[in-house]
Amino acid sequence: KAGVTQTPRYLIKTRGQQVTLSCSPISGHRSVSWYQQTPGQGLQFLFEYFSETQRNKGNFPGRFSGRQFSNSRSEMNVSTLELGDSALYLCASSLGLLFSYEQYFGPGTRLTVT
Amino acid sequence: ILNVEQSPQSLHVQEGDSTNFTCSFPSSNFYALHWYRWETAKSPEALFVMTLNGDEKKKGRISATLNTKEGYSYLYIKGSQPEDSATYLCAFNGHGGSQGNLIFGKGTKLSVKP
Numbered sequence: 001k002a003g004v005t006q007t008p009r010y011l012i013k014t015r016g017q018q019v020t021l022s023c024s025p026i027s028g029h030r031s032v033s034w035y036q037q038t039p040g041q042g043l044q045f046l047f048e049y050f051s052e053t054q055r056n057k058g059n060f061p062g063r064f065s066g067r068q069f070s071n072s073r074s075e076m077n078v079s080t081l082e083l084g085d086s087a088l089y090l091c092a093s094s095l096g097l098l099f100s101y102e103q104y105f106g107p108g109t110r111l112t113v114t
Numbered sequence: 115i116l117n118v119e120q121s122p123q124s125l126h127v128q129e130g131d132s133t134n135f136t137c138s139f140p141s142s143n144f145y146a147l148h149w150y151r152w153e154t155a156k157s158p159e160a161l162f163v164m165t166l167n168g169d170e171k172k173k174g175r176i177s178a179t180l181n182t183k184e185g186y187s188y189l190y191i192k193g194s195q196p197e198d199s200a201t202y203l204c205a206f207n208g209h210g211g212s213q214g215n216l217i218f219g220k221g222t223k224l225s226v227k228p
Contacts, residue, residue: 004157033216042218042219044218045160045205045217048151057213057214057215058215059215091155092158100163100165101163102160103148103160105160107157108157
């Protein structure tokens with residue numbers, strides 16, 4: 001069974017630009033959640049999508065948004081990039097809502113904002 | 115502001131030692147507690163999802179207990195092996211104002227020497 005895949009794996013953007021990251025879940029998984037990992041803040045939860053609807057959300061500004069498609073693939077968008085958005089972005093998929101089901105993580109996208 | 119504390123911050127043990135570490139979280143409005151293992155250069159791996167007071171979960175040599183009334187969870191590793199070297203993270207989800215968010219601790223970094 002193929003694991004969670006994320007594209008691209010590495011990305012360099014300039015401050016003020018926007019970026020879209022993609023996550024393909026394990027086949028049959030309906031939930032996709034997104035996380036940001038930085039040295040200063042550690043791992044932080046961004047949001048979760050289940051059946052194309054955002055179900056849970058962390059404490060991030062509205063510049064961070066996402067969506068989920070009917071095939072459960074998800075995208076995360078960050079608009080008006082700031083230097084502090086440089087981070088490893090992870091997605092994870094699970095059979096059901098993440099607070100009750102085991103999650104499987106992808107390899108991450110390393111975003112650098114210059 | 116919800117706080118999830120993990121102790122110790124780091125731990126160095128010899129192969130064969132048994133070890134344990136702690137995750138402390140708010141004792142009110144508990145919904146779920148997650149444990150993860152994150153090895154360097156790999157993706158996080160979910161270990162346990164715990165939802166009931168008194169829960170005990172086991173996976174191989176790793177086990178966890180949960181006390182929601184006093185707000186703590188212990189993770190135990192029996193007979194540590196070098197491959198257990200990783201950062202162990204816990205994450206808390208509560209009801210009410212925090213419902214929908216997953217708050218991570220800073221982790222316990224375990225190093226097992228052969």
